[in-house]
Amino acid sequence: MKFFLDFMHQKVPRDRGDMPVYYRRALRTGEVLQAVYFLVCFFLYPLINHRWEWIPALFIAVTGGCLWALKTQKTRTNLILYALMCGGWVFWNVQHFGWNSGVQHFLTLLIVLVFFNIYDRPLYKIIWLILILAFRILLFYFSQQVPALYRMNTEANTVYQTVNTVAFFVMLAGMCIIFSTSIQDTERQLRLKNQTLYKEAGTDPLTGLPNRRAMIEQIEKYCSQNPDQPFSVAIADIDYFKQVNDTYGHNCGDYTLVRLTELFAEHAMGRYTVCRWGGEEFCFFMPGLNLDEAGVLMQDLNYAAEKMELKYDDCEFSITITIGVEEYDFASPLEELLDSADEKLYMGKNSGRNKVIV
Secondary structure, three states: OHHHHHHHOOOOOOOOOOOOHHHHHHHHHHHHHHHHHHHHHHHHHHHHOOOOOOHHHHHHHHHHHHHHHOOOOOHHHHHHHHHHHHHHHHHHHHHHHOHHHOHHHHHHHHHHHHHOOOOOOHHHHHHHHHHHHHHHHHHHHHHHHOOOOOOOOHHHHHHHHHHHHHHHHHHHHHHHHHHHHHHHHHHHHHHHHHHHHHHHHOEOOOOOOEOHHHHHHHHHHHHHHOOOOOEEEEEEEEOOHHHHHHHHOHHHHHHHHHHHHHHHHHHHOOOOEEEEEEOOEEEEEEEOOOHHHHHHHHHHHHHHHHHOOEEEOOEEEOOOEEEEEEEOOOOOOHHHHHHHHHHHHHHHHHOOOOOEEO
8 A cells, every 4th residue: 555655646747848768769669660560460451351451551650640749749649649549459450350359458558658657647647547447348348249340260360369469569578678778777877876976975076085974984884894803093184284375375285185195095005095084184094903003104104295295386395294093992982083093193283293193
């Protein structure tokens, strides 16, 4: 019941005449295959019924009109035209050749088209279903009360049933392939878009590094997957970064952050992950390293940053960084671990800068 109620309350876009490509393709495929089927029937009737029937030629013309209207009409208008064509063909066949002609299965194609129409409200789809079902039931009772105008022998009826069955399944398969392919393409594009948005949401736009949220997620994931493994974190800050901005401009400040990011990438060699923690601060995650090992690694990075040559608009300058390092104690929350590294960072700031505090 909940599934039915959810279906009935789903929202649909307004039909503004912009028929979806997949739906236009499905209608075109169905109508082209239907025209081919009518043509086959036109030449088949003299063989199985020993007389020419011109109705298939009329339906070929009607199908041509539907294809022409497909270029200009709205979704619902095209669906109504296709329904009239399909219903008229089924009725004519039942009237002339009886229920055993097998053409009543073509009504199923209408149901497929109705329920894949994104512009029709759920209530309209249910109404369509009831109308198609009622039409099929009335046709059955009609065939029981009114004898067919022509009686085909067993061999002719078998041939005609086979042609109708093959035609129906080919049309049904063609539409289903188009609809399923469209759904798969849409889902794939949506997944790729979501992945891109998720990556962008966790990436610093200037440096391309993960941001604070992404880093915390990474550390938490490591803790859950490796509860018995040590790791260390470090918070680094560029010394006197405000002076760089004030002296050379904010564009130079951005250049400095990007160059420092490149240094981190060259120095990391898979030993740590770094993120932009905020402003001129960076956070380092060093899985598998204890405090002493992490301290040596950060001391080496501190030295590399001091020796890095920076040049912006013919102005040469250098920077230093101060780093606070802390090891996970297998008990404290991650927030306390990061706060402890941050406290050590400010201890280094207050005691002269350009140093690593472990």
